[in-house]
Amino acid sequence: MFLRSTSIGGLIALLGCLFIGDAVAAAQAKGRRGGVAPDIHAQRLDEAVCRHWLPRLPGVSAGLCRTSRLEPTGGRSVQGRPLYITDVRSVHAKMRVLVVGGIHGDELTSAGLALRWLQLAYDDPADAYWRFIPLLNPDGLLAEKPVRMNANGVDLNRNMPTHNWAIETKQYWEVRTRRDPRRWPGPAAGSEPETQFLIQQINEFSPDLIVSIHAPYGLLDFDGALPPPTKLGRLHLDRLGVYPGSVGNYGSLEYHVPVVTVELVHALDPPSTLETVQMWRDLGDWMNARLLAPQGHTGHTD
Template sequence: MRLTCTVALLAASFLIATGAQAAGPCDDFVRKLPNLRRSLCEAAQLQATAARSVKGQTLWMRDVKPEDVRQRVLVLGAIHGDELSSASVALHWIRLAEETTAPWSQAIHWRFIPALNPDGLLASPPRRVNANGVDLNRNFPTPFWERDAKVYWEKRTRKDPRRWPGTKPLSEPESRFLHQEMQRFKPHLIVSIHAPYGVLDFDGPSVPPSKLGRLYLDQVGIFPGSLGNYGGVHKGVPVVTIELPNAMRTPLDAEMRQMWLDLLRWMSERIGPGMPDRLPRVP
């Protein structure tokens, strides 16, 4: 009898644990993120990756991939955990990626990572940095990081703890995961969603978009360890950085859609109307 009870308790514990894992991220995301309905979150069909945050939170991802892939685009949200609107916009854009019917846009493989910093996002209150106190957007291996990152933090930010770059590049599991995804996925374009400065930034080759929705281009420069510096300047992959106007509220649904359409239009013009014929076929 005692053995039977023990087995039953173990089985119940296992079911509870696996049930929590199977529930996915929507309980947390819907509770935390602005303008996010459960139906939209569940329709996003986020997939668990093998990567985990400092506190063991799953890093979630979603691919929207056509059969005939000619271009790869990586979309990121919540690199800074207190920029809640950025994760919401990324989730809304998953739906738009699935609905887009323009012939050339159907050749794009979209990869969404809506919340790179779940520990910061789910903290109360939300925190810009990860659970180790590191600003993930200062933790990428830009040239001369060891020489410049700490000096910049000390001199330019006056040791602002919200902008601590860490002890070495890629010291954090979240930045290592994104770095590995960049190497595996080999994106032609990276779109990184932030808040709350209400501008559009750009790093890397190509002519930048002049505006997305109501956000106009205002290039603010590069920083040691930033994704724009690493991806756009060092690796030559264009990085569009979207700074939403508010970290706690998303733009209206129509505005998010307009930003999406403007992004697609810029991509079409940047590559040219014959994009599917001009880009090499990729596996």
């Protein structure tokens, strides 16, 4: 079952788990404010790193960051920041889901939503084995002014090594974007350490579904052969089209797993807690209906 409890008590429990960490952190932080400069190359996601991240994570409390249990992987960004993951696994897991946030560094709510969903997954992982990568592009998010691209100026969501990448991204960038520097696909397919890391994670984890979180188009996009979800919270299905080098394009066409792309309404203002929970529940309902159905198996290992 995936968050099927419709009781008031169940909902309160879900909402509560988004706040509990705050009290814990407040108690632990008492009396040790200031002083320690955050080490951006630190391995563990400790309190200093969280303090560094939090101003860029709207809707995320200090406690939620600290209790996220993110672990370094050895993967690093262009500027050497660790790339973190965490797994949440139900003993009854029947599907593997990879959630990726913070691909574009100026979409602050994206990384925030991934962390808030992670907390909900801890509370109830349902029938899934989750892997969260809440912040794929830390250099972009933590830049003096947050930027979409990584530290090499590459749009990571155009750098995935999709079929015919060189021709299609060139066409896309030069004609469709008129060489918009914010959408530069990079010098070569999969040239960036962050995209290489994501590809490695996809290969190792072998997900049945990838959820890619963005902002601010306020819609839901879907790549794959399954019937798509029609809504997540107030986001409704509205297909954006195909973008060469994107995670959606790579996941669905190269790796043959469905990709749900969440485009939040705002890049800076986070969705409410109620909305966050509703999106999570809608995602779970769709997963149960489509990924677990006999016809829903994607056969991605074929």
